[in-house]
Each structure stands twice: as structure tokens, then as C-alpha cells.
Amino acid sequence: MSAPELLVRPAVVDDVPAMMAIYNQYAVTSHATFDVEPVSLENRLAWFTGFGERGPFRLVVAERDGQVVGYAGSGKFREKPAYKTSVEMTVYVHHEARGGGIGGRMYERLFELLADEPIHRAYAGITLPNDASVGLHRRFGFKDVGVYDEVGYKLGQYWSVLWLEKVMQG
Numbered sequence: 001m002s003a004p005e006l007l008v009r010p011a012v013v014d015d016v017p018a019m020m021a022i023y024n025q026y027a028v029t030s031h032a033t034f035d036v037e038p039v040s041l042e043n044r045l046a047w048f049t050g051f052g053e054r055g056p057f058r059l060v061v062a063e064r065d066g067q068v069v070g071y072a073g074s075g076k077f078r079e080k081p082a083y084k085t086s087v088e089m090t091v092y093v094h095h096e097a098r099g100g101g102i103g104g105r106m107y108e109r110l111f112e113l114l115a116d117e118p119i120h121r122a123y124a125g126i127t128l129p130n131d132a133s134v135g136l137h138r139r140f141g142f143k144d145v146g147v148y149d150e151v152g153y154k155l156g157q158y159w160s161v162l163w164l165e166k167v168m169q170g
Contacts, residue, residue: 004064004065005064006062006063006064006069006102006105007062007063007064008060008061008062008063008105008106008108008109009060009061009063009109010053010058010059010060010061010113011048011051011059011060011061011071011073013045013048015061015068015071016041016044016045016048017041017044018061018067018068019044019048019061019068019071019092020039020041020044022068022069022070022071022092022093022094022095023035023039023044023092024038024039025094025095026092026095027039029095031127031152031154031155031159032092032127032130032133033127034127034152034154034159036154050075050076051073051075055117056074056085056087056114056117056118056119057073057074057075057076057087058073058074058110058113058114059071059072059073059074060072060073060106060109060110060113061106062093062102062105062106064097068094069093069094069097069102070091070092070093070094070097070102070103070106071090071091071092071106072089072090072091072092072103072106072107072110073089073090073091073110074087074088074089074090074110074114074119074122075087075088075090076088077121077123085118085119085120085121086119086120086121086122086123087114087119087121087122087123088122088123088124088125089107089110089122089123089124089137090124091103091106091107091133091136098132099132103132103133103136104136104139104140107136107140111140114168115169116169117168119168119169120167120168121165121166121167121168122142122165122166122168123163123164123165123166124137124142124163124164124165124166125148125161125162125163125164126161126162126164127152127159127160127161127162128147128159128160128161128162134162134164137164137166138164140166141166141167142164142165142166143164143165143166144162144163144164145163145164145165146162146163147160147161147162147163148160148161148163
């Protein structure tokens with residue numbers, strides 16, 4: 001019996017509760033995000049409004065058997081206007097679906113959607129250690145630019161964040 005097919009598509013508002021559940025699992029159990037408490041549905045709905053069907057800020061989900069098992073997006077890097085051609089990437093996979101290539105499939109689709117957008121650089125911050133995420137980003141052409149050493153405190157210890165960048169065509 002073969003594994004169910006994975007569908008990667010643009011996210012819609014009905015996906016927000018599933019994306020929130022995935023994120024909240026990381027917020028309470030992992031150093032992958034520096035949120036330490038679960039986020040609310042209102043928070044995630046407001047976050048969702050920062051993405052669109054066109055432009056540099058996109059969000060895709062991976063769906064298997066009708067269930068969202070991951071999401072990836074390109075959002076604002078910083079608020080100041082001079083940063084408008086830079087994006088910050090995010091990718092989360094349901095904890096029970098990790099290791100199956102879902103992150104790569106989402107990034108393939110996301111970078112297809114971003115190919116003609118006026119983006120100069122894409123950035124990713126990865127809390128260390130996270131060999132899977134570092135490997136994923138390097139596979140998609142991201143290069144290391146530096147480490148913020150022990151920048152966050154969570155789960156009883158300090159964590160460092162590796163920053164990577166990718167040159168975009170836009």
C-alpha cells in the first residue's frame with residue numbers, strides 16, 4: 001500500500017486552526033520557536049492577514065488525507081520600508097509527519113510562487129541545534145550569515161540562532 005498523496009497548495013483561512021495547532025505544539029515543547037505559550041486563534045487569524053495570493057508574502061500548506069500536516073511562508077523581514085524587498089521564511093511540519101520530505105515539498109511550491117516577485121533576499125533564523133531545518137535551507141540555496149549566540153531563553157536554557165540568506169531573482 002502506498003502512502004497517501006501530499007497536496008501542497010496556497011493556504012486559506014479555514015487552514016488557520018490546523019496551522020495554529022501545529023505551531024502551538026512547537027511553542028510548548030520545542031526550541032524551534034521562541035514563543036513559550038500557545039498562541040490564540042485570534043493571534044493566528046491576525047497573522048494570516050499578513051499573507052496574500054499575490055506579492056512577496058505567501059503561505060502554503062501541505063495536506064494529506066484532507067488534513068493539514070505543515071505550512072511554509074514568506075513574511076515581512078522587518079517593519080521598516082527599506083526592508084520591503086526582503087522576506088523571512090518560516091516552515092513547520094506536524095510533529096508526527098516530520099522526516100518525510102514535507103518541508104522540501106512546501107518550499108518547492110513556495111519558491112515557485114515567489115519566482116517573479118520583487119524579492120532581493122530571503123532570510124531564515126533557525127534555533128540550534130536543528131540539523132533537519134539547516135539541511136533543508138541549505139538544499140534550497142541558503143547560505144550561513146551568522147549566529148546570534150544564546151539569544152533566547154526557553155525550556156530552562158539559552159539557545160543560539162543561526163541566520164541564513166538566499167539570493168532571490170527579484
